[in-house]
Amino acid sequence: MSDPASTWPAAVVFDLDGVLIDSEGLWDAARQELAAAAGRPWPAEASTAMLGMSTPEWSAYMTDVVGAPGPPERVAGEVIDRVAAAYRTRLPLLPGAVEAVSRLGECFPLGLASSSPRRLIDAVLDAAGIARRFRVTVSTEEVAAGKPSPLVYQEAVRRLGVAADRAAAVEDSTNGLRSAAAAGLTVVAVPNADFPPATEALALAAVVVGSLDEITPELLRSARRPLRRADDPEQRAVP
Numbered sequence: 001m002s003d004p005a006s007t008w009p010a011a012v013v014f015d016l017d018g019v020l021i022d023s024e025g026l027w028d029a030a031r032q033e034l035a036a037a038a039g040r041p042w043p044a045e046a047s048t049a050m051l052g053m054s055t056p057e058w059s060a061y062m063t064d065v066v067g068a069p070g071p072p073e074r075v076a077g078e079v080i081d082r083v084a085a086a087y088r089t090r091l092p093l094l095p096g097a098v099e100a101v102s103r104l105g106e107c108f109p110l111g112l113a114s115s116s117p118r119r120l121i122d123a124v125l126d127a128a129g130i131a132r133r134f135r136v137t138v139s140t141e142e143v144a145a146g147k148p149s150p151l152v153y154q155e156a157v158r159r160l161g162v163a164a165d166r167a168a169a170v171e172d173s174t175n176g177l178r179s180a181a182a183a184g185l186t187v188v189a190v191p192n193a194d195f196p197p198a199t200e201a202l203a204l205a206a207v208v209v210g211s212l213d214e215i216t217p218e219l220l221r222s223a224r225r226p227l228r229r230a231d232d233p234e235q236r237a238v239p
């Protein structure tokens with residue numbers, strides 16, 4: 001592995017949900033099922049609003065806005081149990097996820113900044129066989145606010161021991177893109193087809209790709225700062 005002090009990027013930080021695993025729909029279904037069981041209507045904006053929220057934030061949203069009964073802590077536990085059960089049935093790894101982590105991990109220190117709770121982060125990475133690839137993993141449970149706050153990315157690069165402007169992030173959602181960009185990382189966007197990011201959030205990315213297969217060490221080394229699409233050779237960034 002290259003010396004992080006002398007290379008760009010000095011580290012790469014992945015998101016988990018929607019980037020490495022196809023889980024956003026599972027989270028949404030688990031929350032909607034809980035609301036339906038309590039006879040609560042599902043607000044039209046709720047699915048998008050909770051993307052990127054930390055566990056305390058989305059569980060409070062479920063009780064305060066959706067109207068799910070019980071304290072937020074109990075609501076969180078019930079939703080997380082449903083998602084964990086779904087993972088045990090079938091781990092929803094996205095195509096190219098393991099390969100992308102392995103490929104980039106050969107060249108750069110890796111971190112993970114996720115809105116998932118700690119027990120699900122650890123379970124997913126262990127089940128996928130990629131836990132050892134990550135030097136640090138951070139849940140938004142472990143910082144004061146979830147995405148789009150920059151705190152989870154700031155904590156990830158702090159633990160990695162690199163400056164934010166020396167690191168790249170791989171994100172998919174509106175709140176994730178805003179979080180990584182606000183923290184000062186150079187952002188590679190892999191837009192989520194089911195929950196596409198807002199246009200203004202996508203504009204924060206230095207590179208937009210269609211799949212994880214497109215994210216190579218060479219792409220990252222050329223991705224610093226100037227905005228471009230990965231499929232636009234006329235707009236190549238200067239390394």
